[in-house]
Amino acid sequence: MPLDLSCALIQIQNVSKIFKTQAGDFTALKDINLCFGQGEYVSIIGKSGSGKSTLINMITGIDHPTIGEVRVAEHDVHHMNESQLAEWRGRNLGIVFQFFQLLPMLSILENTILPMDFCNQYPPAERESRARALLDLVGLGVEAEKLPAALSGGQQQLAAIARALANDPPLIVADEPTGNLDSRSAARILDLFDELVVQGKTIIIVTHDSSLAKRTARRVLISDGMLIDENIAHALPMLSHPQMLRLSHLAVARSFQPGATLAKHDNGKVGLFVVAQGHVEAVRHYRSGESELVERLGPGAYFSELELEQDERSTLSFRSAAEESVEALWVSHEAFYHFLGESHAAESALRQAAGERFGHVHRPAQPRKSFWWRR
Amino acid sequence: MRPRWRKVFSDLWGNKLRSLLVIASITIGLFAVGMITSMYVILTEDMRASYASVNPANITISTIGFDDDLLDRIRKVEGVAQADGIRQVVLQVQNGSGEWIPVEVNAIRDLENMEINQVHPEQGQWPPDERQVVVDGYKFADLEAPVGSTLLFELPSGTRREMPLVGLVHDQTIGASQEGGGYFLAPVQGYVTLDTLPWLEQPELMNRLLVTVDQNQNDLEYIKQVAERVADEVENAGLPVFTSFVRGSEDHPNSTYVEAIASVLFLLGLLVMFLSAFLITNTLSALLGQQVNQIGIMKTIGARRGQIVGIYLLLILVFSMIAFLVAVPLASRVAYLLLEVLGGQINVVLQGYRLVPLAVLLMFFIALLAPQLAGIYPILHGTRVSVVEALSGISAQKPSGKKGWVDTHLQTLRGVSRPMLISLRNTFRRKGRLALTLITLTLAGAIFIATFNVQGSLNKYIARIGKYFLADVNMSLASYERISEIRQTLLEVPGVGDVEAWAFSLGELVMPDGSNGEAVTLLAPPAETRLVDPLVQEGRWIEPGDENAITLNERFREIFPDLQVGDTLTINILGDEVDFQVVGFFQMAGRSSGYLAYTSYEYLAELLGQENKANAYRVTANRPNLTLEEQKALGQRIETHLENQGYSVVETSAGQSLTETTTDGLNILTGFLLIMASLIAVVGSIGLTGTLSMNVLERTREIGIMRSIGANNRTLRNLVMVEGVLIGIISWFLGTLLAFPISILLSNAINFSLFGATVAFTFTPNGIFIWLVTVLILSVLASVLPARNSARLTIREVLAYE
Secondary structure (H helix, E strand, O other): OOOOOOOOOEEEEEEEEEEEEOOEEEEEEEEEEEEEOOOOEEEEEOOOOOOHHHHHHHHHOOOOOOEEEEEEOOEEHHHOOHHHHHHHHHHHEEEEOOOOOOOOOOOHHHHHHHHHHHHOOOOHHHHHHHHHHHHHHOOOHHHOOOOHHHOOHHHHHHHHHHHHOOOOOOEEEEEOOOOOOOHHHHHHHHHHHHHHHHOOOEEEEEEOOHHHHOOOOEEEEEEOOEEEOHHHHHHOOOOOHHHHHHHHHHOEEEEEOOOOEEEEHHHOOOOEEEEEEOOEEEEEEEOOOOEEEEEEEOOOOEEEHHHHHHOOOEEEEEEEOOOOOEEEEEEOHHHHHHHHHHOHHHHHHHHHHHHHHHHHHOOOOOOOOOOOOOO | OOHHHHHHHHHHHHOHHHHHHHHHHHHHHHHHHHHHHHHHHHHHHHHHHHHHHOOOOOEEEEEEEEOHHHHHHHHOOOOEEEEEEEEEEEEEEEOOOOOEEEEEEEEEOOOOOOOOOOOEEEEEOOOOOOOOEEEEOOOHHHHOOOOOOEEEEEOOOOOEEEEEEEEEEEOOOOOOOOOOOHHHHOOEEEEEEHHHHHHHOOOOOEEEEEEEEOOOOOOHHHHHHHHHHHHHHHHHOOOOOOEEEEOOOOOOOOHHHHHHHHHHHHHHHHHHHHHHHHHHHHHHHHHHHHOHHHHHHHHHOOOOHHHHHHHHHHHHHHHHHHHHHHHHHHHHHHHHHHHHHHHHHOOOOOOOOOOOHHHHHHHHHHHHHHHHHHHHHHHHHHHOOOHHHHHHOOOOOOOOOOOOHHHHHHOOOOOOOHHHHHHHHHHOOOHHHHHHHHHHHHHHHHHHHHHHHHHHHHHHHHHHHHOOOOOOEEEEEEEEEEHHHHHHHHHOOOOEEEEEEEEEEEEEEEOOOOOEEEEEEEEEOOOOOOOOOOOEEEEOOOOOOOOOEEEEEOOHHHHOOOOOOOOEEEEEEOOEEEEEEEEEEEOOOHHHOOEEEEEOHHHHHHHHOOOOEEEEEEEEEOOOOOOHHHHHHHHHHHHHHHHHOOOOEEEEEEHHHHHHHHHHHHHHHHHHHHHHHHHHHHHHHHHHHHHHHHHHHHOHHHHHHHHHOOOOHHHHHHHHHHHHHHHHHHHHHHHHHHHHHHHHHHHHHHHHHHHOOOOOOOOOOHHHHHHHHHHHHHHHHHHHHHHHHHHHOOHHHHHOOO
8 A cells, every 4th residue: 555645653664674693594574664654552462473663663763674764753773873773762752562671770750851861852950840740640640759669560651651751752662561461450551542642642552452452542564574555454454464464465445426326236246345545335235226324335345246245135246436536445346255265264254244244234224233333 | 768779779789799899899909999099109108208217328338437627528519518426447247146247337427316217216225425335227137146146246357345235126128228139138237336346457537428419409400410510529638539339218119129129019000990890790781681681670670771870880890989988998008017027127107007098099099990990891781681580580682502512522521420411501501691700810820920020030130140240159358469379279179179269349339521430340250260150241251361351231321322332431449430431241140239240350450559469369169059048058168267377257158048039129129020910810819700700699499409309419519610720720721821921021021110221031830830739729718608509499499580
């Protein structure tokens, strides 16, 4: 998918990262194109070894891409030297690590003051009061003088967040922030993130936990160093990540004019459509000749020729809404059936989903609930 | 306090062992520099001050008996401030073991109001009354008799007299009127009143003129001018000038040894500082290695490299200042402690403990600069780490997992257990750190071993000097006797093999301008003598048939740099100027000996008017390789037999006593060398402790895994101990190799400063074996704490270690 350069804050263009190992070259990221806007609340989800931490290191400047460019807040991150990068990071970025990474010999108050100290962001006289205010914000005001080892894991992570906010950066990046915490502490951390988003921060969380990812407004999936199309991920959550990734590679982008027909029953070999932009109307045509608008499918919804197959008493057709054009990802019939043939699990999941949809569609007098709408 | 500076103090306090290691590394270098500087400054200052405080003679002239009339005349000579006289005579005294040993009796004109060459009373009565004696503390132990006891003296006539020993004094002018090793070779010094002399069968006349000059008391040229005038006055009074000796008022007789000791100690001090720098680098590398994760964290929160470098430079500065505060009093106290030992051995009175500003300043600047310089590479290297490496702990630069040369070859070893192989592999894992540790230990070992070799070469040189004194017994009579008679008499003594008669005289060099120069000792053995094995450097030795031929020791070239074989040298002997032809130069004891010359017996005897007569005899035993005790016994028998025959014996001495006395003096130097070597060994073992500790810390995860698969405490401890001992053994091997060139350098430096000559290298295996035992002990000790720490780690701790 071409990069939308209207994403003002973070732009990742054609980034690949190759590690040289004894066993040969290992490509951790393959041609990543991604962008994030100001104020977004994003989770980057992937299994262990998927490349999500490597991706986040590209954004934070902790590591550099082998190919490609990364721009964060209009800065070419990988063109800066280490010192410039450190200073830029201190002012523009707050990083929260899975293992907290607090300096063990300093109190959490001193840990919080330290970024201000390095970046000279605030006058020295203000730093302590600001640090205390941040610790109050995260609920650790009373513990300010304690060393990290005297606090629980959750408290240490909260302290790490306070430190990350020390220089009031616009962007917070958290790498598995709850990976080392119990569920109660984790919930508290996520509540805090919610508050920060409301305050206008851009937050990117890296996680393997899909339940955590549900808290975020946008989810980016990564598998084997490649991005899964977000619309496909949203539309087909029943598939595994490798399956989603496969479909992402098979899909091609197509545009449809307002009112155009995307698929109809008598053209059953339509493959798979995932709506990326605009709305698609699902219309049921009865044998009596009547037609009924069954559903409006928005971005992140899908339909396939499996839904067309299921209905025998009536037929379905899908058209773009009259008032707007539609951008969709389309997997051709051949590719779709090849995909189904590769994975019986995927075929079963999709057929099951299609069967459930068909059942709802048989009660035309009743209000239709959206079966495909996931938002 | 800003958090980044707070981190500095937290780092210092948080890991006390590590901080202690760094501070110890710096302290040891500062200590060495401070100790040596303090010793040198205090010793030279106090040597000058204490010697000057006794108002030492600038001019000492030996002549035949004189009285106050001569003194009155001398006091009127231009340039003379004070003049006084003593009578010096060598007698024999029986010590507590029944041995007869020489004693140089000084009869002083006015003991209560000594003006020149003052002595300092230390114990008992001062001044002694008539027929009482006081002795100097140096060699008092040879008497084996306490103050208050009665000493038995034997006079030249054979008469024996008892005198009570009533007190002890300290005389700093012993050896002042002789060159080189006069102090160490001097016999027991006794002090009596002038009116005791008749009772000792001596004339109540003085034979040593002591003069101080009125100004420029340290200007040798001025003093020599005054000495010329004084000598002329003595001669005008009808008295011969046997010897004339000049010395500055602050020129302590043993200052030569101080210079020699100082040069060596300075060299070793630099070496310790150099090693300390290695140690600091090693320890700081390990410290920075432990801080990699924190460096990464700081970089993620905005710290620039320069800021991080500043943090660690401040940390080093704090370490340095702590080390400075520890080293200053320590160095100062130890220096004074050692000086109190040394001072007594080289006849210096210390003026009291004090801090030496130069030493403190030097230590301050070195503390400021040296650790920073030593640490700058580890800091720059450690802070260069990328954030991803620092946080992940994995180097992204080199692929890991490839077996190196060591690992590959270790695998081929058979019969070695797996844990032992792990130890062997671990030793070579961090090659940079191993190299730094080995450098320190190796140098320590090399110097330690070299110390023994240096001692060997010094002893060899002294033994070489002994080649000029090959007789078993050296004997002198009170008067010249017929050689044939004495020879016949001596051959009757059991154990005597052969007898040689030598002629002996003192003289003075006659300078080109006609003035009298340095005193010269002339020895004249028979031409066919077997009791001198000279080291001829140029020309030849005296041969049968030579008349006015003379061979000179190396000192003469100091006065006459252009003197060559074939040139003429004029010497004043008993008032007569005699021309000698130089036929050769020989090497003896350098600046430790005086101006020594050999000529033929026949020629000198004729000059002295004593043909076929002699008062000096050299006796060899009828079997070789007598011990010192056997020589002394033979000498005793000779003396007894001669006295029974009516001859008056002035002195008998064993041939080896000269070399033994010189060896004792040089033991001071080798003692210092051993102290420095031990210091260096401590540096090395600190380095080893640090290395092993860091190795254990870095392998925490590995240790946890080994624990989880069955390694018990003993196995873990053995892993570390074996590693430590292996490093020690490798350093021993390398140190042994390095000891050879270092021994040569040290030997030459010491010998040159003492004797003005280098020596052939001497190898003694003692040092190698002693160092092997020492380094094994040090290695085990250095391993104990890290080994114990490794065994204390639990699985939970180490696998959660991050």
